Amino acid sequence: MIDEPLERLRAAARRTRELASNRAGTGLGHEDADDDVGTIGTDGALGFDPFPLLEALHRNGARAVVIGQVAGIMHGSAELTGDLDLLWDGEPAHAPALAAAFVSVGARLADETGTFLPAHPDALLRPKVRFTSPGAGGDCCTPALPWGDLRVREILDRAVTAVGPGGLEVRYVSRDDLIRMRRALGRPKDLRRADELDSSAPDRRG
Numbered sequence: 001m002i003d004e005p006l007e008r009l010r011a012a013a014r015r016t017r018e019l020a021s022n023r024a025g026t027g028l029g030h031e032d033a034d035d036d037v038g039t040i041g042t043d044g045a046l047g048f049d050p051f052p053l054l055e056a057l058h059r060n061g062a063r064a065v066v067i068g069q070v071a072g073i074m075h076g077s078a079e080l081t082g083d084l085d086l087l088w089d090g091e092p093a094h095a096p097a098l099a100a101a102f103v104s105v106g107a108r109l110a111d112e113t114g115t116f117l118p119a120h121p122d123a124l125l126r127p128k129v130r131f132t133s134p135g136a137g138g139d140c141c142t143p144a145l146p147w148g149d150l151r152v153r154e155i156l157d158r159a160v161t162a163v164g165p166g167g168l169e170v171r172y173v174s175r176d177d178l179i180r181m182r183r184a185l186g187r188p189k190d191l192r193r194a195d196e197l198d199s200s201a202p203d204r205r206g
Contacts (some may be wrong), residue, residue: 005074005162006170012073013049016080020045030083030137031114031130035187038069038081045082049135053084054170056101064088064098065159066172067181068138072193074162075175076200079193083138087173088124089156090142095121098140107133148184155181175201 019040028042039045050070057064068085069077088098099121102109109117110130117123127145131137143152155177162170173181175197182194 005172006164006168008076009050009070009073012080013051016040016045016048016082019080020048020082029132030139033083036189038079038189039083040080042082044137045080047135048082050084052105052135053101053107053133055168056104057086057098058169060097060101060104062088062098062101063094064101064140064171065156066170067141067178069193071172071178072197074170074172075178075197077193077196079189079196084136085138086140087152087156088140088142089153090125090127090144092121092125095124098124102131102133105133105135107131147181150180150184 025043025046026041030039030042030044033039033042033044054066056062064086065088066074066084067087068083069079069081070084072079073081088094099119103119107119108131109119109123110132111117111126112128112130114130117129123129124140125142127142129140131140143156145152155173158174158177159171160174162172164170179194179197182190182197
Protein backbone atom coordinates (compact mmCIF):
# COMPACT_ATOMS: atom_id res chain seq x y z
CA MET A 1 0.00 0.00 0.00
CA ILE A 2 1.36 3.41 -1.01
CA ASP A 3 1.47 5.91 1.84
CA GLU A 4 -0.63 9.02 1.19
CA PRO A 5 2.08 11.52 2.28
CA LEU A 6 4.34 10.40 -0.56
CA GLU A 7 1.53 10.66 -3.08
CA ARG A 8 0.87 14.21 -1.87
CA LEU A 9 4.54 15.01 -2.34
CA ARG A 10 4.65 13.52 -5.87
CA ALA A 11 1.62 15.57 -6.87
CA ALA A 12 3.05 18.77 -5.35
CA ALA A 13 6.42 18.27 -7.07
CA ARG A 14 4.63 17.78 -10.37
CA ARG A 15 2.63 21.00 -9.88
CA THR A 16 5.83 22.84 -8.97
CA ARG A 17 7.55 21.74 -12.18
CA GLU A 18 4.52 22.72 -14.24
CA LEU A 19 4.35 26.14 -12.62
CA ALA A 20 8.06 26.81 -13.01
CA SER A 21 8.09 25.71 -16.65
CA ASN A 22 5.82 28.62 -17.54
CA ARG A 23 8.16 31.35 -16.33
CA ALA A 24 11.62 32.70 -17.03
CA GLY A 25 14.54 31.79 -14.80
CA THR A 26 15.10 34.07 -11.83
CA GLY A 27 18.81 33.53 -11.22
CA LEU A 28 17.98 32.88 -7.55
CA GLY A 29 18.96 29.76 -5.62
CA HIS A 30 17.28 28.36 -2.53
CA GLU A 31 19.53 30.46 -0.27
CA ASP A 32 18.07 33.59 -1.94
CA ALA A 33 14.46 32.69 -1.18
CA ASP A 34 12.14 35.47 -0.06
CA ASP A 35 11.01 35.12 3.57
CA ASP A 36 7.37 35.35 2.49
CA VAL A 37 7.21 33.60 -0.90
CA GLY A 38 9.74 30.85 -0.22
CA THR A 39 11.71 28.77 -2.72
CA ILE A 40 8.78 28.33 -5.08
CA GLY A 41 9.88 31.76 -6.35
CA THR A 42 13.46 30.64 -7.10
CA ASP A 43 15.11 28.53 -9.78
CA GLY A 44 15.03 25.65 -7.32
CA ALA A 45 11.49 25.07 -8.53
CA LEU A 46 12.74 24.32 -12.07
CA GLY A 47 12.69 20.55 -12.50
CA PHE A 48 12.00 20.09 -8.79
CA ASP A 49 11.90 16.40 -7.95
CA PRO A 50 13.02 15.33 -4.45
CA PHE A 51 12.48 11.62 -5.10
CA PRO A 52 15.87 10.70 -6.62
CA LEU A 53 17.60 11.97 -3.48
CA LEU A 54 14.99 10.50 -1.14
CA GLU A 55 15.44 7.14 -2.86
CA ALA A 56 19.24 7.47 -2.59
CA LEU A 57 18.98 8.20 1.13
CA HIS A 58 16.88 5.08 1.60
CA ARG A 59 19.10 2.94 -0.61
CA ASN A 60 22.24 3.93 1.29
CA GLY A 61 20.70 3.62 4.74
CA ALA A 62 21.24 7.31 5.52
CA ARG A 63 19.66 8.46 8.78
CA ALA A 64 18.18 11.71 7.49
CA VAL A 65 14.81 13.22 8.33
CA VAL A 66 12.90 15.52 5.97
CA ILE A 67 12.05 18.90 7.47
CA GLY A 68 10.86 22.20 5.99
CA GLN A 69 8.08 22.55 3.46
CA VAL A 70 8.53 19.11 1.89
CA ALA A 71 7.59 17.72 5.31
CA GLY A 72 4.78 20.27 5.43
CA ILE A 73 3.40 18.98 2.13
CA MET A 74 3.59 15.41 3.41
CA HIS A 75 1.47 16.56 6.35
CA GLY A 76 -1.07 18.16 4.01
CA SER A 77 0.12 21.73 3.43
CA ALA A 78 -1.15 23.24 0.19
CA GLU A 79 1.87 25.51 -0.36
CA LEU A 80 4.45 24.45 -2.92
CA THR A 81 8.20 24.52 -2.48
CA GLY A 82 11.36 24.30 -4.55
CA ASP A 83 13.78 22.85 -2.03
CA LEU A 84 14.36 19.83 0.18
CA ASP A 85 15.71 20.36 3.70
CA LEU A 86 17.16 17.53 5.78
CA LEU A 87 18.08 16.97 9.40
CA TRP A 88 20.34 14.22 10.72
CA ASP A 89 22.03 13.50 14.04
CA GLY A 90 25.53 14.66 13.05
CA GLU A 91 27.19 11.49 14.36
CA PRO A 92 30.45 10.77 12.46
CA ALA A 93 29.55 7.08 12.17
CA HIS A 94 26.42 8.00 10.18
CA ALA A 95 28.11 10.48 7.82
CA PRO A 96 29.45 7.97 5.23
CA ALA A 97 25.98 6.72 4.31
CA LEU A 98 24.74 10.28 3.90
CA ALA A 99 27.74 11.23 1.78
CA ALA A 100 27.25 8.13 -0.39
CA ALA A 101 23.64 9.13 -1.02
CA PHE A 102 24.67 12.61 -2.13
CA VAL A 103 27.43 11.27 -4.38
CA SER A 104 25.08 8.77 -6.02
CA VAL A 105 22.80 11.56 -7.31
CA GLY A 106 25.65 13.87 -8.34
CA ALA A 107 25.00 16.39 -5.58
CA ARG A 108 27.42 19.25 -4.89
CA LEU A 109 28.03 20.46 -1.34
CA ALA A 110 28.85 23.95 -0.10
CA ASP A 111 29.27 25.71 3.23
CA GLU A 112 27.10 28.61 4.36
CA THR A 113 29.25 31.09 2.41
CA GLY A 114 28.71 29.15 -0.82
CA THR A 115 32.25 27.72 -0.91
CA PHE A 116 32.17 24.26 -2.46
CA LEU A 117 33.12 21.32 -0.27
CA PRO A 118 34.30 17.83 -1.18
CA ALA A 119 31.49 15.27 -1.09
CA HIS A 120 33.21 13.55 1.81
CA PRO A 121 31.69 12.42 5.14
CA ASP A 122 33.77 14.96 7.09
CA ALA A 123 32.22 17.83 5.13
CA LEU A 124 28.79 16.88 6.43
CA LEU A 125 29.79 17.25 10.07
CA ARG A 126 29.28 21.02 9.89
CA PRO A 127 26.12 22.38 11.56
CA LYS A 128 24.66 23.11 8.10
CA VAL A 129 25.72 22.20 4.58
CA ARG A 130 24.05 23.40 1.39
CA PHE A 131 23.54 20.90 -1.39
CA THR A 132 22.42 21.03 -4.99
CA SER A 133 21.49 18.03 -7.10
CA PRO A 134 19.75 17.59 -10.47
CA GLY A 135 16.34 17.23 -8.80
CA ALA A 136 16.53 19.20 -5.59
CA GLY A 137 18.73 21.46 -3.52
CA GLY A 138 18.47 22.57 0.07
CA ASP A 139 20.09 22.50 3.49
CA CYS A 140 21.36 19.47 5.38
CA CYS A 141 21.44 20.33 9.08
CA THR A 142 22.50 18.77 12.38
CA PRO A 143 21.46 19.48 15.99
CA ALA A 144 24.61 21.64 16.28
CA LEU A 145 22.83 24.36 14.30
CA PRO A 146 21.22 26.87 16.70
CA TRP A 147 17.55 25.93 17.09
CA GLY A 148 16.55 28.15 20.02
CA ASP A 149 14.90 26.16 22.79
CA LEU A 150 14.05 23.18 20.59
CA ARG A 151 15.40 19.79 21.62
CA VAL A 152 16.40 18.71 18.15
CA ARG A 153 17.62 15.22 19.02
CA GLU A 154 14.18 14.47 20.45
CA ILE A 155 12.64 15.75 17.23
CA LEU A 156 14.74 13.21 15.34
CA ASP A 157 13.55 10.45 17.65
CA ARG A 158 9.90 11.38 17.04
CA ALA A 159 10.15 11.40 13.24
CA VAL A 160 7.54 9.38 11.38
CA THR A 161 8.00 7.15 8.33
CA ALA A 162 6.14 7.06 5.02
CA VAL A 163 6.41 3.96 2.82
CA GLY A 164 6.24 4.07 -0.96
CA PRO A 165 6.60 1.77 -4.00
CA GLY A 166 9.41 -0.74 -3.85
CA GLY A 167 9.64 -0.38 -0.09
CA LEU A 168 10.91 3.22 -0.24
CA GLU A 169 10.94 4.62 3.29
CA VAL A 170 11.06 8.36 3.91
CA ARG A 171 11.45 9.66 7.45
CA TYR A 172 9.97 13.09 8.08
CA VAL A 173 9.43 15.32 11.08
CA SER A 174 6.17 14.94 12.98
CA ARG A 175 3.42 17.52 12.47
CA ASP A 176 3.70 18.95 16.00
CA ASP A 177 7.47 19.21 15.80
CA LEU A 178 7.30 20.85 12.38
CA ILE A 179 4.90 23.44 13.79
CA ARG A 180 7.33 24.09 16.65
CA MET A 181 10.23 24.47 14.21
CA ARG A 182 8.21 26.86 12.08
CA ARG A 183 7.34 29.06 15.03
CA ALA A 184 10.94 29.03 16.25
CA LEU A 185 12.17 30.31 12.87
CA GLY A 186 9.49 32.98 12.85
CA ARG A 187 9.69 34.15 9.23
CA PRO A 188 6.40 35.18 7.59
CA LYS A 189 6.26 31.97 5.52
CA ASP A 190 7.03 29.84 8.58
CA LEU A 191 4.34 31.42 10.73
CA ARG A 192 1.79 31.16 7.90
CA ARG A 193 2.60 27.51 7.30
CA ALA A 194 2.58 26.74 11.03
CA ASP A 195 -0.91 28.24 11.29
CA GLU A 196 -2.04 26.21 8.27
CA LEU A 197 -0.81 22.93 9.76
CA ASP A 198 -2.14 23.80 13.21
CA SER A 199 -5.63 24.58 11.90
CA SER A 200 -5.77 21.39 9.80
CA ALA A 201 -4.58 19.02 12.53
CA PRO A 202 -7.01 16.07 12.97
CA ASP A 203 -7.81 16.92 16.57
CA ARG A 204 -8.72 20.50 15.64
CA ARG A 205 -11.12 19.78 12.79
CA GLY A 206 -14.87 19.61 13.12
